[in-house]
Amino acid sequence: MRKFYGLLLALLVALAGRAQTSSNLAYYLPQTVTYNPAIPTPAAVLGYEVGEWHVSHDQLVTYMRAVDAASDRVTITEYARTHEHRPLLLLTITSPDxxxxITQIKADHHRLTDPAASGQLDVSRMPAVFWMGYSVHGNEPSGTNASLLAVYYLAAAQGPAIDEVLRNTVVLVDPSINPDGLARHSGWVNARRSKNLVADPANLEQNEAWPGGRFNHYWFDLNRDWLPLQHPESRGRLRQFHDWKPNLLTDHHEMGTNSTFFFQPGVPSRKHPLTPARNFELTQKIGAYHARALDKLGSLYFTEENYDDFYYGKGSTYPDVNGAVGILFEQASSRGHAQESVNGIVRFPFTIRNQVATTLSSIEAVQALRVDLLNYQREFYQQAAREARGQGVRAYVFGADQDPARAYELARVIRQHQIAVYRPKSALKLNGTTYAPDQAYVVPTDQPQFRLIQAMFEERTTFQDSIFYDISAWTLPRAFGLATAAVTKDPAGGLLGPRLDSVSFPTGRVLGDKTAYAYAFSWQGYYAPRALNTLLARKLVVKVASEPFFIGARKMDYGSILVPVGLQTMPADSLYALMQRVATANGLDVVGITTGLSAQGLKLGSVNFVTLKKPEIMLLAGPGVSPTDVGEAWHLLDERFGMTPSLVAPETLDRLNLDRYTVIVASDGTYASISASAREKLRTWVQRGNTLLALGKGAKWLADNGLSTTRFKAGGPVPAAPETALAPGATSTVPAVGPAPVSPAPAPPGRARPAPATVAGANPLPQRPYVGMRNTASAQEISGAIFHARLDLTHPLGYGYTSPDVFLFRDHTVFMERAASPYANPLMYTARPLASGFISRANEAKLRNSAAVDIVDVGAGRIISLVDNPNFRAFWYGTNKLFLNSIFFGQLMRASPAPAGE
Structure with a gap:
């Protein structure tokens, strides 16, 4: 019935649009072929020509379904729904045969990635699989609008050439990777489009309101989520990726209006060492096809500049660690329908045409290099198998015996990448840590995804280059705050227990019955804050232990939560049922206590059990605030912990009654829109006993504007010597905290790290080539690395942590001074802070022994400054609790003893 309805729709739109079938298609598509009139053109469905308006997501879906209904070359899969419930589509386009x-073609591609079976395949007879992805950033719309034309061409073009393409290729089209962002952007520019196009860069149409259309619903950059998989768009897409095992993936983006067009490869020295050299060679060969296509159009372009292929969480780089070739395209953006640039007026149709041209050149390259690409994928996995057997690490173990939920979350991510995960066969003691068989996980390295396993677990401090387009480290066990160890003995020798085809959320339970005097649970569980929020939302009296206590032989550590039954208005039976639901939903053991007289430690009536208030949270969100940082906080609280933060524009503080809030979060930002009177209002609000939590440059803004006394170190370092190439075989490195679990491959010559800065009054800096100035400055950035810090476990900020060793993610050069009070900095960087990633020597010197957190008393309240983002990209589970503790237990935190009577 669906197919019949679709055919009828296609017929109607084709007839209605027959008069306008190709009035501008010649601008975009080859006219050396004929086009099947039964396939609707985009204009026939949309009612306008491609490029006249920005296609909305609902229009895009309507067109794709119309083509699916009209063509036996096309099938559609809805692979996920966004946070805003928009469908994500993948079109499979190939010959009817x-x-x-299709089932056998998929099976053969899976065998191609299996070293034990791939040698039996005759790749000369296999079709290649080519994935085309468009506009992961919603306000980079030329890609999505180009997908309309790409799909029309593949469905409608006729002749021997297209028949050969479809016989030899399965083309997968992901026409809108970020529907929510696209909807936000298209609505903005279309609503502000003038009949006579305005190209002024200051025009409202070309300047979206904050946060813009780049991001998804929670303001995340989905192009960074291919590895951590924290969003439904990415999880659904990855299932399709591994269902198909493509040979080539293209990723269509936009960049600044004053640029031209970029296609990969990027800077040769900036690819990840785990990516084979053959990948770069194939990328260069494919690039020759793009060059010819753009030469024919007269479009300017560049390659092997600016961009890299290092972080495997990006859409054009993830394929490189999965036996495929990923290609990034970047087109200068019109942002609206036209915009002035140094290269003349950039018009929307022109940006679309370049994306279409490189789509078609990619199809041409796949035809010419089909066997090469298929052979490369087979050889990638065969070589990875040889490497896995030849290196020292046989498996990685990770776990958290006091918090199985965090270990579960990492295991779940790893399984989605088609990596086998096991339980240990028996308890393991490695590097002083015991890994219990029901709490830990084992990842053997001898499996097809060996290189991806290395990329997930390695701690790398050796690099060929010191400049990174994105982050330089992402070690997943560090991100999740888990104990981990590399195992050098053969897993087949008794290490491996049962293989987990799927992982299960930890089982929670209530220990005790309805006659309990009180209930308690540890704060060590990752989802303990969600449990607490549930109880506080039900208006229960809930207390937190500021010192340890015991329930029989069970130690309840700092931060444990106590629910006294006798203080509640809820009947005991109802409370027991609620505690059962809370335990199950959050994977917690809730202990029923039969007496207030604990064997050791605090007694349950002690004043050291502090009654908690439900936090009422404001997230400052608007111009001047980093959308990604505040979005990460919003996502954490709303999506993961069931809380209800208010998103408030900073410029409205003057008009608001702040008394309804107990916590205000100032994420990384500049906050220029907050007036002097609003700053005073904020200070008064804090003085009344509330918590102002500031992150990154938000903390510095508070200090610069006199709201806090937190001190920061002087600005970024100035290199004292010119950058020079390293000697052949040398490496650029900074000492790490302990050895890397995987020895990095020797790096070829690269860029040396600048020497420390000179001091005032020293000899002037030596002359250096002007051409290297930008690279010299870029080498002083911290693009993203992992650093070791020490946490006071007795401090409310440290509640729930079982080890003082905390690994922070840092992507900035804001350095905080230590405070005079010995209690104000409960989290400090170590003397050797670098754990994984790149940092210049001068920046590392500033980071050593500096404060990661500073607490300032302001009357009865406090300002808590976290210099680093504890919620980075939603997968830094290991530091989320620093943020949550600041929210729930801020009322307990002071930098010095409170005055009497306060």
């Missing part, structure tokens, strides 16, 4: 044989 291939469509009928």
């Amino acid at each position: 291939n469509q009928r044989n």
Whole structure:
């Protein structure tokens, strides 16, 4: 019935649009072929020509379904729904014969990635799989609008050439990777489009309101989520990726209006060492096809500059660690429908045409290099298998015996990447840590995804280059705050227990019955804050232990939560049922206590059990605030912990009654819109006993504007010597905290790290080539690395942590001074802070032994400054609790003893 309805729709739109079938298609598409009139053109469905308006997501879906209904070359899969419930589509386009044989084609591609089976395949007879992805950033719309034309061409073009393409290729089209962002952007520019196009860069149409259309619903950059998989868009897409095992993936983006067009490869020295050299060679060969296509159009372009291929969480780089070739395209953006630039007026149709041209050149390259690409994928996995057997690490173990939920969350991510995960066969003691068989996980390295496993677990401090387009480290066990160890003995020798085809959320339970005097649970569980929020939302009296106590032989550590039954208005039976639901939902053991007289430690009536208030949270969100940072906080509280933060524009503080809030979060930002009177209002609000929590440059803004006394170190370092190439075989490195679990491959010559800065009054800096100035400055950035800090476990900020060793993610050069009070900095960087990633020597010197957190008393309240983002990209589980503790237990935190009577 669906197919019949779709055919009828396609017929109607084709007839209605027959008069306008190709009035501008010649601008975009080859006219050397004929086009099947039964396939609707984009204009026939949309009612306008491609490029006249920005296609909305609902229009895009309507067109794709119309083509699906009209063509036997096309099938559609809805692979996920966004946070805003928009469908994500993947179109499979190939010959009708291939469509009928699609199950076998998929199976053969899976065998191609299996070293034990791939040698039996005759790749000369296999079709290549080519994935085309468009506009992961919603306000980079030329890609999505180009997908309309790409799909039309593949469905409608006729002749021997297209028949050969479809016989030899399965083309997968992801026409809108970020529907929520696209909807936000298209709505903005279309609503502000003038009949006579305005190209002024200051025009409202070309300047979206904050946060813009780049991001998804929670303001995340989905192009960084291919590895951590924290969003439904990414999880659904990855299932399709591994269902198909593509040979080539293209990723269509936009960049600044004054640029031209970029295609990969990027800077040769900036690819990840785990990516084979053959990948770069194939990328160069494919690039020749793009060059010819753009030469024919007269479009300017560049390659092997600016961009890299290092972080495997990006859409064009993830394929490189999965036996495929990923290609990034970047088109200068019109942002609206036209915009002035140094290269003349950039018009929206022109940006679309370049994306279409490189789509078609990619198809041409796949035809010419099909066997090469298939052989490369087979050889990638065969070589990875040899490397896995030849290196020293046989498996990685990770776990958290006091918090199985965090270990579960990491295991769940790893399984989605088609990596086998096991339980240990028996308890393991490694590097002083015991890994219990029901709490820990084992990842053997001898499996097809060996290189991806290395990328997930390695701690790398050796690099060929010191400049990174994105982050330089992402070691997943560090991100999740888990104990981890590399195992050098053969897993087959008794290490491996049962293989986990799926992982299960930890089982929670209530220990005790309805006659309990009180209930208690540890704060060590990752989802303990969600449990607490549930109880506080039900208006229960809930207390937190500021010192340890015991329930029989069970130690309840700092931060444990106590629910006294006798203080509640809820009947005991109802409370027991609620505690059962809370335990199950959050994977916690809730202990029923039969007496207030604990064997050791605090007694349950002690004043050291502090009654908690439900936090009422404001997240400052608007111009001047980093959308990604505040979005990460919003996502954490709303999506993961069931809380209800208010998103408030900073410029409205003057008009608001702040008394309804107990916590205000100032994420990384500049806050220029907050007036002097609003700053005073904020200070008064804090003085009344509330918590102002500031992150990154938000903390510095508070200090610069006299709201806090937190001190920061002087600005970034100035290199004292010119950068020079390292000697052949040398490496650029900074000492790490302990050895890397995987020895990095020797790096070829690269860029040396600048020497420390000179001091005032010293000899002037030596002359250096002007051409290297930008690279010299870029080498002083901290693009993203992992650093070791020490946490006071007795401090409310440290509640729930079982080890003082905390690994922070840092992507900035804001350095905080230590405070005069010995209690104001409960989290400090170590003397050797670098754990993984790149940092210049001068920046590392500033970071050593500096404060990571500073607490300032302001009357009865406090300002808590976290210099680093504890919620980075939603996968830094290991530091989320620093943020949550600041929210729930800020009322307990002071930098010095409170005055009497306060």
